[in-house]
Amino acid sequence: MIRSASESGKAVFGICLGAQLIASAFGARVYPNKHKEIGWFPVEFHKNGLNPSLQQILPNKLTVFHWHGETFDNPPGSIVFASSEATPNQAFIMRKQVIGLQFHLEMTLNDIKEICEAGRNELVESIFIQTENQILSQKDFIEATNKLMFDILNYLENSFLSGNS
Secondary structure, three states, rough: OOHHHHHOOOEEEEEEEHHHHHHHHHHHOOOEEEEEEEEEEEEEEEEOOOOOHHHHOOOOOEEEEEEEEEEEOOOOOEEEEEEEEOOOOOEEEOOOEEEEOOEEOOOOOHHHHHHHHHHHHHOOOEEEEEHHHHHOOHHHHHHHHHHHHHHHHHHHHHHHOOOOO
């Protein structure tokens, strides 16, 4: 369904599992990451090869929310444009209207509280897993991540509607 939607010219945007499903739909391998990444960790954005409008909205680095134990290989024909210390493939774009983000830009404080409560058993001591208190105390990052999500969605909509890549 994902591949069919893209091939029919529809915009496709996936976050976390959604990015993994997009990668898989285009033939990339999805597999357990060396490290689970849970909490607020920085990603670096790589702008080479991207449309100048997308380059303009991406910061060089941003601390974003993660909750994943899997990763994926780069889908054929895509450009990876974000990475973190724990996960090299954090974001990709392909076919000008398909974007996958391994990290979460959409989270609200309530969402984070709920995921911490539901996934408390995953909050075990590890280099890339923060405690619930650490996660909840970093709520100041939410506004910037939400803004970037809307900027990416606006970019995707504008690029898709105008036919630019």
